[in-house]
Amino acid sequence: MAKFTEHVAPKNAVFVYSPSQLTYKFSDEHPFNQKRLELTMDLLTQIGALCDNQIVPPRQVTDDELLLMLDADYIDIVKRAGHGYITNAEGEPFGIGTEDTPIFPNMHEASAGIVAATLTACDYVMEGKAQHAVNLSGGLHHGFKNKASGFCIYNDSSIAIRYMQKKYGARVLYVDTDAHHGDGVQFSFYDDPDACTFSIHETGRYLFPGTGSITERGTGEAYGTSFNIPIDAFTEDDSFLTCYREAMEEIVADFKPDIILTQNGADAHHFDPLTHLSCTMKIYQEIPRIAHELAHKYCNGRWVAVGGGGYDIWRVVPRAWSYVWTEMSDFEQPHGPLPDTWLTTWQSESPVTLIPTWDDPSPLFEEIPRRAEITEKNAQTLEKALYTLRHKI
């Protein structure tokens, strides 16, 4: 391409962010804490992986866009809750005002801002202004059309998928590697053959939300467009990655999406206080790498990533989410020590001792006695989960 032309080459990747995303805050003690965004961005900035010209502010979102997926009376309740006009009792049928999703000031504005950021990321990618885009404040996958659940008020991914279907006619593959089942997104598209959902998560036998069994495959025309791999507690890296990689490759090849939307919950780590999968930083190095590779192989590179869970905001989330961005922006995957200034800045606030390196120390925990059995069971689960792909009628 000649120098000095008007043509602006599409950006490789954009990072959608505004400080207003930090206003999605239930309370100081609540496990869902968006301070993780600040910690992640500071880490990325300090290693030189994130520059101002890569950051784009979210646009506004209209009520009509929210209504693509949400019920009007639910939006109304959330709006009023955030301005002090409802009691907990009024909010309860909508999941508002519970211990999981307490009422906080301006909760509609904060939640809508997150949806706006995910839609911005989708617009950048679908309009070809960037190959990839990330909104780490998004990924609120437990939200339903008329109900808040599991820390999630508005389900930005569900709205974004419907939005991309309507505006761009896109076939969307949604991939959810959060340790909890992506129930809100799955059930929003359970009867829609033009959206495929794939969630790998800790089994719902005990863990929230309880759904996500292999038998949930979609309904009617959409049978076979919903995939679930419920893996056992204490799964560990290798078995997790085998299941994820094999499933991803086969699902993408079969569904042939126009775009991949990944939800990057960072709560499958050994340190996470809510879950029991016993994984390490290794899975967070691999998860985005595989998504990136497959997006280029099947979707002309179109890949939007959102955040999700992640409740060890000091030792896990900043490193895990940094890997999403370094992968997406073709920045060399970081290893070795974390920047001293980052460690000293945040250690003073952190209640736990920070991990000083990108990779976790090895071993991070005592050996798990039933590893072979767990790995065997997960392999069986994977085979059953992919049954409809592997045994086409």
Place this chain on the structure above:
Amino acid sequence: MLVENLMIQKVYTLKPTQTLFDAEELMRSRRIRHIPIVDDKNHLVGLITEQDLKRAMPSSLLTTERNSLNNRRVEEFMITDVLIGHPLDFVEETALLFFEERIGCLPIVSQGELVGILTDTDILFNYIELTGAHKPSSQIELRTDDRIGILSRVTTICAEHRASIISLLVYPDTTNPAKKIISIRVKSISPQPIIDDMRKEGFELLWPNLPSM
């Protein structure tokens, strides 16, 4: 729970004069294993099961013989001493009947007419509903002393954390008769504070019960 809440009301039936072929076809197309046989007034006169049908039919390799039986009437081989149930029977007692009599279905009769059917699959489905997660929730399992008032303490802890209870099962601990197992589903992604309080109360947590943390 009453049988009328669980029974299938749209029952596929045959008349005694219909044929073996009809029975086979109905089972295949509707994917059912039991067909109540009724007269013109919808009174139950018999029952045929997949097993009866198989017994009546020669091997599928003997095509000619099979075809020659196609027009035999179902009344020739249906069971006539059929166990029946009533819509107001209790599901819990009916389940015991299935277990004791080793049956696979129970036609439900009221005022002489066939009004429904209950099968082992329906009862299994009910079990799945009772123990499953039909709403987003986390499961906690406790072992407690078998004493009056324990359960109220358990539910109070959930209420104190504003977590609603989706389902709750209490059953005997087979390894220790002085103990009970309480299995509880709470509507919360973050049950840890509840779990901490249950531990403080002295309840033994069966899950989550982590070896390495």
